[in-house]
Amino acid sequence: MPKSFNNNMLSLQHISKYYQNGPNKAYVINDLSLDIEEGEFVSIMGPSGSGKSTLLNIIGMLDAPTDGYHYFIDQPVHQLKEKQRSALYKQYIGFVFQAYHLIDELTVYENIETPLIYQDIKGSERKALVADMLDRFGIVGKKDLFPSQLSGGQQQLVGVARALISKPKLLLADEPTGNLNSKQGEEIMELFRKLNKEDGVTIVQVTHSEKNAQYGSRIINLLDGRIESSITL
Amino acid sequence: MLKNFITIAWRNLYKKKLFSFIHIIGLTIGITVCMMIFLYIMNEFSVDRFHKQGDNIYRVMRRFDVNKNMVPYLAGTYGPALLNDYPKEIKQAVRVCPTHGLVQTADKKSFNEKKLYVADADFFTLFTFPLIKGDPKTVLKQPNSVVISQATAKKYFGNDDPIGKVIEIDQLYQLKVTGVSKNVPSNSHLDFDLVMPISNFEHYDWFKVWVNNNLFVYVRIDNPATAAALEKQFPAFMQKYMGADMEKMGVKFDLHLRPLKEIYFEPSSEFDNVRHGDQSVVYIFLSIAILILVIACINFMNLSTIRAVERSKEVGMRKVMGALRNHLIWQFIGESVLLTLISCVLAIGLLLLAMPWYNQLLGYELTVSWNAAPIYLFLAGVILFVGFLAGSYPAFFLSAFSPIQALKGKLQLGKSGAFFRQALVVVQFCISVFLIVGTIVIYNQMSFVKSKDLGYDKEQSVVIPLNNNDIYNNMRAFKNDLMSKSGIQSVSYMSGEPGGFHDMHTYEAEGQRDVFKSRSEFADFEYVKTLGLKIVAGRDFSPQMATDTTDAVLINETAAKKLGFTPAEAVGKWIKNNMRDSTRRKIVGVVKDFNFISLKETMDALVISPSDDRRVAVIKLKPGNVSSGLAAIKEAYARVAPAYPLEYTFLDQKFDTLYKNDLRQQTILSVFSGLAIFIACLGLFGLASFTAAKRTKEIGVRKVLGSSVQNILLLLSKDMLKPVAVATIIAMPFAYFSMQKWLQNFAYRTPLHWWVFVLAAVITFAIALFTISFQSLKAAIANPVKSLRSE
Known part of the structure; x- marks a missing residue:
């Protein structure tokens, strides 16, 4: 069932990632093909070691596959140089991590601002954008606090805000609620749903939680580096 | 972007105060020492450059x-x-x-x-x-x-x-x-x-x-x-x-x-009465400056790397957010330059504080002002060179990691990196060991010189220069006056006290075809008695012998030997001073060799003649009350030369003036080697804390498996001490040869004892161990549950 090429956000074709282990190849991703359309909200599930995070990192261009073709908004990523890849993902992709990965030495405000710095956006414009974001997430009062002064849920909120500041088309989340309690987790998932529905942001998340996976529009189950099942909800 | 970098650099410094302190203070000391030495060298080479002609x-x-x-x-x-x-x-x-x-x-x-x-x-x-x-x-x-x-x-x-x-x-x-x-x-x-x-x-x-x-x-x-x-x-x-x-x-x-x-730098005799510099001191200073700067830079670089590794998460995150390699490289170099800048500012402050002490150490005021243009050039050079160099290694090293690795905080400083860092520590400790050996050898030699039996009695002897007409014309009265006092044992007038002036004269001597050159002393009959010399053959001058003033001389053993006689044979032979005497004199006695010149020179021939040439009085006080003896001298002096204030020195002080330069070298070397090892230890401390932190998990696992605190301590210290051991082995031959060379300055020298090297090694190890044990102990007694949970 060929899909309209233009509608594709990204397309992975026959992607493999393996490590040479003596004469044997240890596959993390094994000949995997996957297309994701714009506006989808995909949840990747699977047991530990099934390749979820690696797949997410490949999609986010933080990691390169050993074999295969990778297109992102019609660009052949597998042929791009580091600089071009970097330019591509800093424009279109936002990341959210399980451990938040905020920079400890920067305040909430500065953490959110940092991606803009690398996109050479002017100071005054940055200010406006960050203020907007703070407002939208209701964390204006916390802008001068350091990450260590926030709760886990609040830190992840900042993490999401930072991921969204450069208006990405694709949001990648690696177990975004893994370190949070259930209430905080729910809030983040609600936020994701809203982003997906109202702002049209494509989201790919890796999760262990059946419940969180239900927020998405499609669930992909991985096993041993292959797609075991793909269920559209 | 710049603001963001500076902010984060500053907050990083602030957050890890101890580490930052170590980081900055090491370089600050290094720069301060270098500036001091730089000023000194500039001053030395500026001597006499101001004359238009x-x-x-x-x-x-x-x-x-x-x-x-x-x-x-x-x-x-x-x-x-x-x-x-x-x-x-x-x-x-x-x-x-x-x-x-x-x-x-x-x-x-x-x-x-x-x-x-x-x-x-x-x-x-x-x-x-x-x-x-x-x-x-x-x-x-x-x-x-x-x-x-x-x-x-x-x-x-x-x-x-x-x-x-x-x-x-x-x-x-x-x-x-x-x-x-x-x-x-x-x-x-x-x-x-x-x-x-x-x-x-x-x-x-x-x-x-x-x-x-x-x-x-x-x-x-x-x-x-x-x-x-x-x-x-x-x-x-x-x-x-x-x-x-x-x-x-x-x-x-x-x-x-x-x-x-x-x-200024010409090789001079000690009697050239103008200011002289010693080029070898300049070179010693220069080498120390370079060595200390090297140590400080290595420190800075090592600590920068460690600091950077601890920030791998930040590096990873920045990469994910779109930072290019360039951005990161410049960020790290920028921080490094910022640190050097802070160090330079502190160093200038430190220099100003240390300046009076430094002038005292040097023995004169430096003419070159500390804020001259070359100093600024030097500082700018340090900032750029050290800042860039120290910053670039971690910058290139860290920015090369893939963001995933960096984010996981699993940055493995590769084998080569570890080797490189250890090599740097080896270099640092090589220098430290070298300087410590140098300090011990110099100290040893100077105390040898100080305590060596010089062959004459230097205790409680006052030296008075006969430097004005009043005292000169009333010598006899002065002496008689003194001899009547109870505190005075003997008084002798002579041309030069031991360690002082002994002119070279030429002689004809019995049995010699060539001219015989010998150091000469002109002294009165109390010379031998006052200095406590021993007569090994013949007799002393004697007032009972009417002809001694015009006909007799004493020589020392070396002179007898150079003339080809045993002391006993020499007595009775004739000798004639070509410059002073018109007639021959008879050798009436031979004195045992005594060190009348610096121990840097070998024993020389000496002819002691009673002919005229009196430049100093040596007054031997009776044992016991020095101050009453001095009071008697003052009184007698005031009677014959009332217009002149009495100037006197003690014969045993001659040591300090004769070996002034060596004593100064000793002080300078001990101060600077102390600083060098201090800086090196700062680096080791940083490295130890880094290693301990990196091995937290390993330590936790070992403890869970039943390892004792001592075992862990031993494990950590052993690894850290390895480079120190290697450094000690490498440094020893260098130290041996250079100190051997330094000792060549002295005709009389202590051998290079094996224990000097053992002592240096022990000192180095003790200090290093002390430094390491802090961090190792902390890691070893930590609760393993805590360290394992973080994984």
Whole structure:
């Protein structure tokens, strides 16, 4: 069932990632093909070691596959140089991590601002954008606090805000609620749903939680580096 | 972007205060030491550069032995004769006689001036010593004129205008102040407080003799080629004026021209009464500066890397957010430059604080100002060089990691990186061990020199220079007066006390075909008794022998040996001083060798003769009450020379003056090696804390498996001490050879004991272990549950 090429956000074709282990190849991703359309909200599930995070990192261009073709908004990523890849993902992709990965030495405000710095956006414009974001997430009062002064849920909120500041088309989340309690987790998932529905942001998340996976529009189950099942909800 | 970087750099510094302190303070000390040494070296090389005619001025040197240093002292006759014989070549000739004198002002204040120069009227036109008052061309024209320095003017006359005031020198010369000069800077080999015209002395008979060498002659020759050509004509010149004298003495003198700018560093005898520098000290200083800067830089680099690794998460995150490699490289280099900048600012502050102490250590005020342009250039160089170099390694190293690795915080500093860091630690400790060995050896040698039995009795002996006419003319009365006092054991007049002046004279001696050259002492009959020398053959001078004054000499064992006799054979042989005596003298006794010259030189032959030449009195006090003995001396002195304040030294203090440079080297080396090892330990401390942190999980697992705290401690320390051990092994041969070389300076030296090296190794290990154990202990006693949970 060929899909309209233009509608594709990204397309992975026959992607493999393996490590040479003596004469044997240890596959993390094994000949995997996957297309994701714009506006989808995909949840990747699977047991530990099934390749979820690696797949997410490949999609986010933080990691390169050993074999295969990778297109992102019609660009052949597998042929791009580091600089071009970097330019591509800093424009279109936002990341959210399980451990938040905020920079400890920067305040909430500065953490959110940092991606803009690398996109050479002017100071005054940055200010406006960050203020907007703070407002939208209701964390204006916390802008001068350091990450260590926030709760886990609040830190992840900042993490999401930072991921969204450069208006990405694709949001990648690696177990975004893994370190949070259930209430905080729910809030983040609600936020994701809203982003997906109202702002049209494509989201790919890796999760262990059946419940969180239900927020998405499609669930992909991985096993041993292959797609075991793909269920559209 | 810049603001973001600076913010984060600053917060990083602030968050890890101890680490930042170590990081910055090491470099700060390094830079401070370097600046100090830089200032010193600049000062040394700036000596005598301020003379406008500097390139054309030469000091005329006399040489009587090709193997010995040239002597700068000439007689008063040389200057006019040179001008007269070579009017085309020599444009100016200025005689300068450094002396001392008693100065009395009109209001009866008296001062004993040590830096009185007696010079030709051209003095201030040849040399560029600026005058605040007076015309350089005419200030010294009149015999009854005098130029005094600004400080001297202030001392004599307060704020009054000194011009026209009259001062009296040595109760003989009434001189009117005609000029005031700026104070002589410390970077000048000539150093005076007063300059009086030499015309006051020209009429004396002793001044007209060619063999009475007591002043310097400076000449101006406008072309180096002319100077070289002129030197070739000097043998003829000497033959013309000194031919007869030289034949009589059986020696040949030769003249040379020494460029002004080379005077400061020329190899000199200790009796050249001008400021001299020691090039070897300059080189030692320079090497220390380089070594310490190397240690500090290595430290800085190692700590930068460690610090950067701890920020791998930040690096990863920045990459994920779109930072390019360039961004990160510049961020790290920028931070590194910022740190160096802070260090430089602190170093300047530290330098200002340490300056008075440093001047004291050096023994003079540095003329070069600390805020001169070269210092800034040096600092800028340090900032760029150290900042960039230290920053670039972690920058390139970290920015190369993939963001995933970095984010997981699993940055493995690769094998080569670890090797590199260890190699750096090895270099640091090599230098430290080297410096420690040096310090121990120098300390050892100096205490050997200090405690060596010199063969004469130096205890409770007072040395008084016979440096004015009053005391000189009343020597006998002074001695009789002293001998009547109960606290005085004996008094002897002589030409030079042990460690002091012992001129080289030429002799004819029984059984010798060639001229016999020997150090000479002219002393009275109490010489042997006062110094506690031992007679090994024959007898001492004796007042009972009426002819001893004119017919007898004593020699030392070395002289007997050089003459080819045993001490017993030497007694009764004749010897004749070619310069002083017209008749032969008989050797009446042989004294046991004693170290009358510095221990840097081998034992030399010595002839002790009673003929006239008395320059100092050595007064041996009775054991016990020194102060009453001194009081008696003061009283007796005041009776014969009331106008002069008594100046005295103790014979055992001679040590400090003889080995001044070596003692200074010792101090400097101990201070700087202390600093070096301190900086190296700072680095080790940083490295230890890093290693301990990196191995937290391993330590946790080991403890869970049952390892004891001691085991862990041993495990961690063993690894950290390995580079120190390697460094010690590498440094030892270097230290051995350089200290061997340094010891060559001394004719009498301690052997390089094996324990020196063991001690150095033990000290190094003890300090290193102490440094490491802090962090290791902390890691070892930590609760394993905590360290494992973080994984």
